[in-house]
Amino acid sequence: MFDLMPFRRNDDVFERMMKTFNEMFDPNALAPFANANSFRTDITEKEDAYLVEAELPGFSKEDITIDVHNNELTIRAKRDQTEESKDEKHKFIRQERRYGEFVRKFYVDNIKEDEISATLDNGVLKIHIPKKTKEGPSGKRIQIQ
Template sequence: MAYDMKPFNRDYFDMSPSEMFRDFGRQFFSNFPETKSVRTDIKEMEDRYELNAELPGFTKDAIDVSYENGLLTIKAENNMMNEAKDNEGRVIQKERSFSNVKRMYSISNVDEDNIDASFKDGVLSLSLPKLEKNKRKSIEIKEG
């Protein structure tokens, strides 16, 4: 019985170490969950901050937004591998993946009770109203 010494159908004896590592990494890591970054635009207006975050491939229900202690957190999880079975024909190949993202932003002076969020065409839009100047807590500094 002969054994094939070519993992992934490649002859690693004819490759440089960097080619071997790159090829092995591509094969090895292709089976792990994908983690992506959230591309974000943040604008400061006079009365609010406007944030647009790209979350393509996610649904509104898969996104979680929270704001606590001056920290805005956006999390999204997409598990396309658990899709409903197709009763039409035989599935030969399924190219869906599990992906998740999490991004945190330090944004202070936000009226957290009036944050507005919407999601359309893969873009999460947040309007973060600023606290009114007279609502800011000012601390008096005493001598001594």
């Protein structure tokens, strides 16, 4: 296979087979697939709101949907493979860019759903989620009649 380093092909079949066999026992072998349909996200809490920041480089706002339903915030980003990438005249030696649908879901509670706002700037999606105002302790004194 085409490795990043040392940028040379090795046609020794036995050596390639041994390398493949040894890679199966590497503890990090499955790491690239652990979050294959996910993206990096930071969530911060302020006194009056939550701020969700998600890294979505290469996506336009038309590729992203944000939904809140039953206390669940869902961020969905979809990237289709371009036609030029599917060109059969050229074969990939190495393809590292991912295509498809990427989804993250978060539980949210006590928020003002109607006031949620979002912006996308330089591949960073920022979602501002206002909290509901805290009500004081509730209670009522009952008069005896």
